[in-house]
Amino acid sequence: MADKHRISFEPVDIEMEAGEDEKILDAAFRQGVHLxxxxxxxxxxACKSYVLDGEIQMERxxxxxxxxxxxxxxxxxLCRAHAFSDCTIELLNFDEEELLNSAPLQQVSTEVLEIVEHTRDIVGLKLKPVEPAAYEFKAGQYADLTIPGTDEHRSFSMATTPSTTDHVEFVIKKYPGGRFSSLLEEGIAVGDTIELTGPYGNFTLKNGHxxxxxxxxGGAGMAPVLGLLRYLSETGDTRRIRFYYGARTAADLFYLDEIRALGERLADFGFVVALSExxxxxxDLDVAxxxxxxxxxxxxxxxxxxxxxxxxxGPPPMVDAALALAERRGVPEDQVFYDKFTTAVQPDE
Structure with a gap:
């Protein structure tokens, strides 16, 4: 068994342990420390930090x-770092509210309940937690789904809220040759088992804000935003809320009826679709x-x-453009939240 070492985080005064064979970020998730x-x-x-003391080596x-x-x-x-001694690490980016107030990492066996074609390249996937039968997360977070028959996984945002206990919903974009998304056309069927690991992500609503x-x-980025809207509607949030969704054509739109219904239960909601092509x-859509x-x-x-x-x-180019817009408009960094999945291995995210 690999040696374990004590990791101390500054300036938040949190300690945990990490084995030499696990990445520090994974060790934090395992112990309910949400870096x-x-x-x-x-x-x-996003996880860049500064080593004040100790021996750390990074993977590629x-x-x-x-x-x-x-x-x-x-x-x-921290996502690539292994500790080989007791270490003191200064966190450069952290959310004190989230650090110890998020669900620990869970591994859940799920059953496929439903596969739905939303558009020509967007698929809805509903999974039922089986073992264990409960899965804790916050609206807006994401999970890793293991590609059946392999040790590989892909990351997908959840569109459901914690109040929906009988299933977890994902919105997945199909890519040619995508290892996971191609299986949704032929290879994954209702009743199959898929392993889920999560939750991950900081794309969550903050208490008291x-x-x-x-x-x-844009695209499958609909999933976490829909999760947020569902939660905002459930909690009766009274803030001004504006949702802008980017697509290519009217044929690429989906969930319009539900978004309209959610908006009717919110005090000050507006929804605008941007069509680029x-x-x-x-x-005929009854939407701006x-x-x-x-x-x-x-x-x-x-x-x-x-x-x-x-x-x-949404897609990385959209998120990059949105971040540039936020910077031009002087939006403080602590008021901007995003998930941008990379496509270095296979473009399923």
């Missing part, structure tokens, strides 16, 4: 996330439609974006 993270593959820098990572000079200075990516909300999504057929990419539509419609909390989820 900031993003891709979990050493490519995004992107120098765009942590360059050689930073590594020499003592910076590490009162700023207006601007939600932006064509608005043909959009006039703008031509163009979603970030341009938001820029024109939200002159006081800096006074809102901004939630972003």
């Amino acid at each position: 900031m993270h993003g891709c979990r593959e050493g490519q995004c820098s 990572y992107s120098t765009f996330a942590c360059n050689d000079a930073e590594v020499e200075e003592g910076y590490v990516l 009162v700023l207006p909300l601007v939600l932006m999504a 064509s608005t043909d057929g959009a006039g 439609v703008e031509a163009g990419v979603v970030t341009d539509v938001v820029e024109a419609a939200e002159p006081e974006l800096h006074k809102a909390e901004v939630y972003l989820c």
